[in-house]
Amino acid sequence: MSQYAIEMIDVDKWFADFQALKRINLTVAPGERVVVCGPSGSGKSTVVRCINQLEQHQSGTIRVNGVDVGSEAGATAAVRAEVGMVFQQFNLFPHLSVMQNLTLGPMKARGLSRADAEERARKYLDRVRIPEQADKRPGQLSGGQQQRVAIARSLCMEPKVLLFDEPTSALDPEMISEVLDVMVELAEEGMTMVVVTHEMGFARKVADKMVFMDDGEIVEHGPPQQFFEAPKSRRCQKFLSQILQH
Amino acid sequence: MIRIAVLFSMLVLVTGCSSSATWGWYVINPMTPQGWVNVRFLINGMGNTILISVIAAVISICLGLVVALPALAERRWLRIINRIYVEFVRSIPLLPMLFWVFYGLPIIFKSMGLNIPIEPFWGAIITLAISDSAFTAEIFRGGIQSIARGQTEAAQTVGLNYFQTMRYVIMPQAIRRILPPLANQFIYIVKMSAFASVIGMQELTRRANELVVTEYRPLEIYSLLIVEYLVLVLIISAGVRWLERRMGSDERGR
Numbered sequence: 001m002s003q004y005a006i007e008m009i010d011v012d013k014w015f016a017d018f019q020a021l022k023r024i025n026l027t028v029a030p031g032e033r034v035v036v037c038g039p040s041g042s043g044k045s046t047v048v049r050c051i052n053q054l055e056q057h058q059s060g061t062i063r064v065n066g067v068d069v070g071s072e073a074g075a076t077a078a079v080r081a082e083v084g085m086v087f088q089q090f091n092l093f094p095h096l097s098v099m100q101n102l103t104l105g106p107m108k109a110r111g112l113s114r115a116d117a118e119e120r121a122r123k124y125l126d127r128v129r130i131p132e133q134a135d136k137r138p139g140q141l142s143g144g145q146q147q148r149v150a151i152a153r154s155l156c157m158e159p160k161v162l163l164f165d166e167p168t169s170a171l172d173p174e175m176i177s178e179v180l181d182v183m184v185e186l187a188e189e190g191m192t193m194v195v196v197t198h199e200m201g202f203a204r205k206v207a208d209k210m211v212f213m214d215d216g217e218i219v220e221h222g223p224p225q226q227f228f229e230a231p232k233s234r235r236c237q238k239f240l241s242q243i244l245q246h
Numbered sequence: 247m248i249r250i251a252v253l254f255s256m257l258v259l260v261t262g263c264s265s266s267a268t269w270g271w272y273v274i275n276p277m278t279p280q281g282w283v284n285v286r287f288l289i290n291g292m293g294n295t296i297l298i299s300v301i302a303a304v305i306s307i308c309l310g311l312v313v314a315l316p317a318l319a320e321r322r323w324l325r326i327i328n329r330i331y332v333e334f335v336r337s338i339p340l341l342p343m344l345f346w347v348f349y350g351l352p353i354i355f356k357s358m359g360l361n362i363p364i365e366p367f368w369g370a371i372i373t374l375a376i377s378d379s380a381f382t383a384e385i386f387r388g389g390i391q392s393i394a395r396g397q398t399e400a401a402q403t404v405g406l407n408y409f410q411t412m413r414y415v416i417m418p419q420a421i422r423r424i425l426p427p428l429a430n431q432f433i434y435i436v437k438m439s440a441f442a443s444v445i446g447m448q449e450l451t452r453r454a455n456e457l458v459v460t461e462y463r464p465l466e467i468y469s470l471l472i473v474e475y476l477v478l479v480l481i482i483s484a485g486v487r488w489l490e491r492r493m494g495s496d497e498r499g500r
Contacts, residue, residue, distance in 0.1 A: 054399050081405055091400035095418045104414055105404025150400075157404055 011060035038213035084154030092138035124152040144175030249276035291453035302374035310382025335380035370442035389424035429486035
């Protein structure tokens with residue numbers, strides 16, 4: 001058993017001729033909160049998408065709870081069972097009710113009974129503070145509510161790790177905080193999280209480790225205090241000054 | 247009811263067209279005994295036209311789905327298999343294919359030591375279904391590809407496998423977009439089923455041909471034949487619109 005929840009060793013990823021990830025090395029300990037930031041196109045989304053194998057890397061090793069994700073046919077399914085994912089565009093199932101969105105995975109993939117799955121769904125809808133929306137369709141909810149449903153949907157699989165791929169980037173400004181509040185709570189409860197975001201206030205509050213990426217590389221990483229007060233690289237200084245101006 | 251409908255469509259044509267020398271509606275005048283016998287003879291082909299079309303459409307839809315899925319695969323050779331099937335089947339005209347199935351296929355069966363006769367009924371269904379499946383496959387492919395990739399990814403992250411993802415997430419959404427072109431395709435099958443007449447299938451067109459031979463009144467009989475197809479297609483269109491309305495309201499969820 002590995003001591004790390006996630007371990008990426010010398011990971012390379014190409015999209016045809018374009019190298020999206022260059023020798024990525026990253027470890028996440030159980031219970032650790034890692035925030036990944038960087039300019040767009042820097043490869044930060046690709047990092048989280050490689051962890052649960054929505055993208056396949058070409059070389060290097062990725063282990064989740066000690067299981068090598070690319071090693072064999074069953075490994076990807078085993079890893080996905082323990083890793084939840086929250087997308088920028090929510091990706092809720094529009095033809096199903098909120099309740100059905102939450103129970104589909106537990107019932108079909110985990111074999112829970114409908115009653116158990118619904119009980120679990122209610123628990124997590126409570127947790128993201130929208131228990132009253134269970135019977136609505138995603139299209140009837142605001143963006144912030146939809147993203148909270150998406151978080152609840154991931155939690156229903158009771159994952160050991162939660163990945164967030166720019167969870168607030170598609171939201172109207174007034175809805176960002178309701179989603180971040182839920183994420184802060186999850187962090188406080190000890191969930192292992194990897195969060196790609198530009199929300200630096202959130203990062204300061206919850207991150208144990210900051211990772212700055214540019215051009216497919218991890219340029220800088222470290223504890224948030226040092227990262228925000230005294231960034232070492234030019235590129236990181238420039239990026240922080242750009243997004244912290246406002 | 248049928249008598250009145252036929253009479254009405256005759257009236258429309260008669261008032262719209264020329265002299266009594268051209269037209270001899272008595273041959274299918276439902277108000278005379280012989281005319282009514284003739285009309286019933288023609289309309290009785292309706293059952294077979296509907297039966298052939300429905301069975302062929304069901305087979306075509308199943309086959310089309312099976313053919314479409316490899317087109318969505320990551321592996322190149324699976325996509326190539328799909329392409330070969332679609333391009334090959336799509337390029338064969340219906341009539342030659344019907345002849346090949348009806349007259350040619352039994353010879354192949356016989357050479358393999360199998361004694362499987364191809365009756366007109368199944369010959370027509372097999373031909374229509376295979377010929378149509380190339381088009382339904384393309385319709386399925388388009389419909390499934392139009393569902394955003396994020397839906398598949400979300401389904402995978404909640405642990406669904408390929409078939410569960412298709413069954414519970416992709417197809418329920420795709421079917422709403424697939425239905426209108428699929429209905430179009432069904433109307434096409436109904437019309438193409440007329441070709442079954444040339445291998446002796448007793449459907450609408452065959453009946454009309456047979457009556458023309460005995461009555462020598464092609465203009466009136468084929469006019470009624472056209473009206474029969476028109477009625478059939480209008481009924482299908484109405485049914486599809488009803489289905490679309492039902493599913494449309496479902497998507498908006500209100």
